[in-house]
Structure formats: structure tokens, C-alpha cells
Amino acid sequence: MSLIIDSVSKRFARFPALNGVSLTAPQGAFLALVGPSGSGKTTLLRILGGLEEADSGQVRFADMNWLSMPARERKAGFVFQQYALFKHMTVAQNIAFGLEVRPRATRPSRSEIRDRVAELLKLVQLDDLGKRYPSQLSGGQRQRVALARALAIEPRMLLLDEPFGALDAKVRKELRIWLRHIHDQAGVTSIFVTHDQEEAFAMADLVAVMNLGKIEQYGAPADVRRDPRTKFVSDFLSA
Amino acid sequence: MSGFKNPTRDPLALRVALTLLAVGFVGLLLVLPLVIVFKEAFADGVGKAWEAIIEPDSLSAVKVSLLAAAIAVPLNTLFGISAAWAVAKHDFRGKTFLVTLIDLPFSVSPVVSGLVYVLIFGMQGWFGPTLADHDIHVLFALPGIVLATMFVTFPFVARELIPLMVDQGRDEEEAATSLGASGFSTFWRVTLPNIKWGLLYAVLLCNARALGEFGAVSVVSGHIRGQTNTMPLHVELLYNNYDYVGAFAVAALLALLALLTLIFKTILEWRYADELAAMLRR
Numbered sequence: 158m159s160l161i162i163d164s165v166s167k168r169f170a171r172f173p174a175l176n177g178v179s180l181t182a183p184q185g186a187f188l189a190l191v192g193p194s195g196s197g198k199t200t201l202l203r204i205l206g207g208l209e210e211a212d213s214g215q216v217r218f219a220d221m222n223w224l225s226m227p228a229r230e231r232k233a234g235f236v237f238q239q240y241a242l243f244k245h246m247t248v249a250q251n252i253a254f255g256l257e258v259r260p261r262a263t264r265p266s267r268s269e270i271r272d273r274v275a276e277l278l279k280l281v282q283l284d285d286l287g288k289r290y291p292s293q294l295s296g297g298q299r300q301r302v303a304l305a306r307a308l309a310i311e312p313r314m315l316l317l318d319e320p321f322g323a324l325d326a327k328v329r330k331e332l333r334i335w336l337r338h339i340h341d342q343a344g345v346t347s348i349f350v351t352h353d354q355e356e357a358f359a360m361a362d363l364v365a366v367m368n369l370g371k372i373e374q375y376g377a378p379a380d381v382r383r384d385p386r387t388k389f390v391s392d393f394l395s396a
Numbered sequence: 397m398s399g400f401k402n403p404t405r406d407p408l409a410l411r412v413a414l415t416l417l418a419v420g421f422v423g424l425l426l427v428l429p430l431v432i433v434f435k436e437a438f439a440d441g442v443g444k445a446w447e448a449i450i451e452p453d454s455l456s457a458v459k460v461s462l463l464a465a466a467i468a469v470p471l472n473t474l475f476g477i478s479a480a481w482a483v484a485k486h487d488f489r490g491k492t493f494l495v496t497l498i499d500l501p502f503s504v505s506p507v508v509s510g511l512v513y514v515l516i517f518g519m520q521g522w523f524g525p526t527l528a529d530h531d532i533h534v535l536f537a538l539p540g541i542v543l544a545t546m547f548v549t550f551p552f553v554a555r556e557l558i559p560l561m562v563d564q565g566r567d568e569e570e571a572a573t574s575l576g577a578s579g580f581s582t583f584w585r586v587t588l589p590n591i592k593w594g595l596l597y598a599v600l601l602c603n604a605r606a607l608g609e610f611g612a613v614s615v616v617s618g619h620i621r622g623q624t625n626t627m628p629l630h631v632e633l634l635y636n637n638y639d640y641v642g643a644f645a646v647a648a649l650l651a652l653l654a655l656l657t658l659i660f661k662t663i664l665e666w667r668y669a670d671e672l673a674a675m676l677r678r
């Protein structure tokens with residue numbers, strides 16, 4: 158029941174964005190991807206989410222051939238850097254979306270959906286904002302709606318692309334603890350992209366330092382910090 | 397008062413001048429002709445204008461025009477949405493070429509496009525003889541008029557939607573997909589609601605142009621009174637026969653349809669003002 162990424166590569170035009178990325182993580186792990194801009198973090202996340210196709214390589218997750226599954230069947234909850242909330246839907250409708258679009262046979266009833274939405278609103282501490290539109294929320298609130306929406310589908314995997322990127326340092330610190338808590342409760346495997354290495358090292362079970370489409374070093378935060386394997390990693394950590 | 401100039405005076409004078417200029421132009425170029433159309437139509441009284449409109453040939457022209465628009469506009473809407481969706485939300489070879497092609501009717505004179513249909517479907521044309529053998533009439537019949545109208549109004553919907561959809565990007569669609577929505581579901585629940593105002597505007601414009609098209613339709617219609625004359629063609633015919641009241645009465649009806657379109661749009665905007673504001677704010 159673990160995640161095994163095996164030499165995944167991806168080029169855009171002639172430019173290699175991912176250059177044979179491999180890693181394994183146990184089920185339920187919280188994994189952070191760090192690295193400079195353009196190192197391929199988003200690309201890796203999008204491949205895992207099924208929004209981009211890998212040129213080569215394999216991914217096994219929970220004993221499934223992950224990359225051969227269509228995106229909509231993967232149940233990979235994606236939290237986008239720019240939120241990507243549905244502008245024309247209320248907060249509650251946004252969160253309900255993943256349940257509403259299920260085929261009739263597996264779709265919960267109206268009242269079940271309503272209850273689930275209320276539960277999620279509570280979880281992300283937006284109890285009273287269900288009727289608002291995304292444009293009427295602050296950045297941090299939008300981010301939490303995006304997370305609730307991703308959690309609604311009971312994801313097998315949670316993919317978070319710099320979810321706190323647009324927020325100030327204080328809010329980030331609060332959300333950090335809260336997000337880690339939600340991850341533990343939901344029991345998903347999460348991959349979290351961040352520019353902020355302190356954030357990564359504070360939150361994650363495992364950290365992957367990426368550079369130029371490759372993983373420079375991968376391991377527990379304490380190990381990576383104690384024993385940087387390459388000059389790039391030690392420079393990156395001391396930056 | 398000090399000797400210094402009031403810093404707002406010059407801009408104010410400029411503002412007044414520009415406003416007057418704008419109002420003057422609008423009045424001269426847009427309102428005046430409209431007023432004259434109605435004035436001429438009612439020159440011999442409302443009764444005479446009404447008679448000119450319910451006269452069989454005029455009614456037939458109204459019918460042909462509405463029918464042509466009723467076929468051409470939905471088809472072009474369908475095409476426009478698909479084209480914009482393909483261009484904005486997907487990558488494929490020949491995309492730029494497709495966009496250029498969509499613009500073609502804007503750059504080609506309508507008369508030329510009408511002539512092209514004559515070349516294709518006329519008795520001396522490619523398909524004319526074959527179609528005639530099967531008793532199918534395209535030229536000088538409704539199908540020709542519909543085709544010409546479609547050609548001319550082809551770009552309206554796609555042109556309006558492409559920039560809108562490109563601007564909106566693919567984020568929401570990707571979010572929908574990752575939440576388990578099918579392609580159709582994504583389109584219906586996410587893409588379409590996001591473009592509905594632009595789409596409405598485009599359809600109204602397309603409809604207005606479809607009803608008003610003269611050049612291309614003129615070439616393919618054959619001007620058969622009471623059969624293949626559209627409203628604009630009928631106006632010309634009446635005018636050339638010195639039936640000024642008739643010509644202006646039909647013209648007034650045409651103008652009225654355009655005004656109704658505008659009023660309809662305004663009502664919708666007013667009715668959904670809140671929603672529009674929420675969408676625009678983001």
C-alpha cells in the first residue's frame with residue numbers, strides 16, 4: 158500500500174522538466190517537495206494528479222498502476238497554487254462538486270451531500286461561509302475551501318502545490334499545523350510542494366530536494382539536514 | 397482669487413468638449429438615422445405603415461429572414477462554442493491556422509462569399525447539376541440564404557469566446573477533472589457557466605447580423621418576391637420601386653428587432669447584476 162515512483166521523465170518540447178525521478182513513500186506519509194523555481198515540482202505533482210502525461214516511467218500506488226488510470230478515476234485531491242475555485246459557485250457548491258458529479262449509482266443523496274459539506278466546512282473552520290462566492294473570501298479562506306473541496310472526494314492521495322504560497326508568514330505558520338492535523342485525520346498520502354524549506358522540514362515525514370528535474374536527495378528531514386549528500390543540497394539548505 | 401489657474405479647469409473644458417463630441421457623433425451617426433427611419437415609415441400615418449408590413453410579400457420577407465436566422469444562429473453558436481473550446485482548452489496542430497480560418501468571413505467581402513456559393517451550387521457550378529437532378533435547390537432558395545448567412549456570421553460567437561476562454565485558462569477545468577467530473581460534466585457545469593454572458597452577447601450580435609445581412613444573401617437569393625426575399629432585400633426592392641413608406645416601414649421593423657435585442661440584453665444584465673458583479677470581481 159505504498160507509493161512507488163519509478164524513473165518518471167517528462168519533456169516539454171525539447172526541454173526536460175523531469176529527468177528520471179524515483180522515490181518511494183509508505184502509505185499515509187506526508188512528503189514535501191522542495192527545490193528552486195523550475196526544478197520540476199509542479200510537473201511531478203501534475204503527473205501524479207493525471208493532469209499531465211509522463212513520457213516514461215511508472216508509478217505504483219496502493220498496488221495500482223497509477224499512471225494508466227484516467228485522472229478522474231484516481232481520486233487524487235489536487236489543491237492548486239491559484240486555488241482554481243469555481244467562481245460561479247458558492248463555497249458549499251464548490252465543496253459539493255466532487256460528490257455531485259459522481260455517476261448516479263455511487264452519488265450520495267442530497268441530504269448526505271449537505272451533511273458532508275457542513276462537516277467539511279466545520280473542519281476547515283468556515284462554518285458560516287457556505288453561501289458566499291469565492292470572490293467574497295480572503296486568500297486564506299479560499300485556500301481552505303480548495304482543501305475542503307479536495308477532501309470531499311475522500312481522496313486516496315492529496316496533492317498540494319504551494320498551497321500557502323500567497324499567504325503571509327503568520328497565517329502560514331497557523332495553517333501548517335492545521336494542515337498536518339487534517340492529513341493525519343484523513344489518513345491520506347500527501348505530497349506538498351513548497352518554496353519554504355523551513356516549512357517543509359517542520360511539517361513533512363519525508364523531504365525530496367529537487368534540482369533540474371532530478372531528486373538531489375530524499376529522506377527524513379533530520380537526516381537530510383544532518384548529512385547533505387551534494388553541494389547543491391548543502392547550498393540550498395544554508396540559503 | 398489668486399492668479400493661478402484652477403488646475404481642474406483645463407481638464408474640465410476638455411471633458412466637456414470630448415463628451416459633446418461623443419454625444420454629437422452618436423446623435424448624428426446612430427440616433428438620427430434611426431429617427432428618420434421611423435419618421436419616414438409613419439409619414440402617411442401608422443395605418444399605412446402597418447398595411448405595408450402585413451402585405452404578403454413583406455410578411456414573406458419577415459418569415460424568410462427569421463427562418464434563416466433561426467437556423468444559422470444556433471448552428472453557428474454550436475460551432476463557435478466548439479471551436480473556442482478546442483482552441484482555448486486544448487493544444488493541437490494547426491491551431492493558429494484554425495483561428496485564421498475563423499476570421500476569414502470578416503476579411504472577405506460578403507458579395508464575394510455569395511459568389512462562391514453561386515460557383516459551388518449554381519447550374520454552371522460544381523454541384524449544381526447533380527443537385528438539380530435530385531430536385532434539390534440551394535441557390536435562389538432558402539438553403540442558399542441560410543448558407544450565405546452562416547458564412548457571414550460564422551466568426552461572431554467563436555471570436556467573442558476565444559479570448560474569454562483563453563483568459564480564463566484551464567485551471568477550473570483541471571480542478572473539475574481531478575474531482576472526478578467527466579468531460580461533458582466539466583463542460584456543462586464549469587466551462588459553460590463561466591462563458592454564459594459572453595456567449596449571450598455573441599449570440600445576440602450574431603442574430604442581429606444574421607437578420608441584417610445584405611451582400612452575401614443578395615447574391616444567392618435571386619430576389620424572388622414573396623419567396624426568397626429577406627427583409628433587407630425587400631427594403632431595397634420597395635425603395636427602388638419608389639414605395640418609400642413600404643421600404644421604411646419594413647426598415648423600421650428591422651430596426652425594432654435590433655432594439656428589442658438590445659432591450660433584452662439590458663434586462664438580463666439588470667436582472668443578474670449581482671451575479672455579474674461577483675463573476676467580474678474574482
Ligand SMILES: Nc1ncnc2c1ncn2[C@@H]1O[C@H](COP(=O)(O)OP(=O)(O)OP(=O)(O)O)[C@@H](O)[C@H]1O
Pocket residue numbers: 169170172173174192193194195196197198199200201352
Ligand atoms: N506546459 C509547459 N510547457 C513548456 N514548458 C513547461 C511547461 N510546464 C512546465 N514547463 C517547464 O518545465 C520546467 C519545470 O516546471 P515546473 O512548473 O514543474 O517547476 P516548479 O519546480 O514547479 O517551479 P516553481 O517553483 O517556479 O513553481 C520549467 O523549466 C518550466 O519552464
Ligand SMILES: [Mg+2]
Pocket residue numbers: 198199200
Ligand atoms: Mg510550481
